[in-house]
Amino acid sequence: MKLIKSDMMELKLNIAGLIEQIKKQKKVKKAILQVPDGLKTEAQNIIDKLSTATKVQFYLDIEPVYGACDLASNFLESINADLIIHLGHSKFCETNKKVIYWPTYYDMAAEELNILSKNIEEKLKLKKISLVGPIQYSKIIRELEKQIKNVKIVKTTKTNLLNESQILGCDTSILDEITDKVDAIVYIGDGNFHISALPQKVQIYQLDNLDIVLYDQKDELKSKIMSEYIFKNAKNIGILVTSKIGQNNYTIGEKIYDNLKKQGKNPYLLIADFISYDKIMGLKLDCLVNTACPRIIDDKENYKIQIINYKNVLKYI
Ligand code: SF4
Incomplete structure (x- = not known):
């Protein structure tokens, strides 16, 4: 269908x-x-x-x-x-x-696959690369891996949660073993939801119709540095916890809460099922720590206060 x-x-x-x-x-x-x-x-x-x-x-x-x-x-x-x-x-x-x-x-017709693989070969000739993307693109990735020549493809290995070449917006762990072994990662997928989760220490390429272009990670890096600075200087800190079964990290939220208390800060544990900026309106907070889906921060412009993923604050507590 x-x-x-x-x-x-x-x-x-x-x-x-x-x-x-x-x-x-x-x-x-x-x-x-x-x-x-x-x-x-x-x-x-x-x-x-x-x-x-x-x-x-x-x-x-x-x-x-x-x-x-x-x-x-x-x-x-x-x-x-x-x-x-x-x-x-x-x-x-x-x-x-x-x-x-x-x-x-997703399926891609043979002619389009051919054009895309030729463009990848031309841009990344003789390089070592890995192709990754959301599960919906895995058939296209398998086809590209078969067709691409003159580029060394380093394959990822499936984990308990992820299939070969699959990434999630909260989990790119299939790349942990190979990031140091490749010159670039080519992201086969759409939107920013998954690509912004990719490691920042390697070149990332993304699709541009049937071609690939370099993905600019500068803004994400700047935003990460800024959010860490604001978190370190914040006094009143909201810790976002969701009741969603696959995103519930309340024990981590409580650990962060205890540590912030010891540092003399004012942390508040906040719970919702679906987390959105309208639910924190009226609260007087300097910063939010997010323990739910890490991609919530992609909506940071709407939150009006700084929001930071919990993995980025663990080194400060
Ligand atoms: S937590 Fe977020 S990134 Fe992870 S699977 Fe759920 S929606 Fe996707």
């Missing part, structure tokens, strides 16, 4: 495979379907197909879904459902609930 089509590629859902997986589950009468926000326009169509083929009753989770960490496990009991189907992302959370993670994948 085609979900999104652009000039360069198509996002596809293997709906027959998903129906088969649902049928294999025992005693499923009611299920919750989660789809990333970008696929909501197709959600009703998907539910129609799934419910006709499986006779399962479906609820659509209409909360924002940014990743597989946003698992709707708290809804299961409220509506007495048996299964969560999480579309678009790979497995993230360990849970005793029944969950089917069902990623979607």
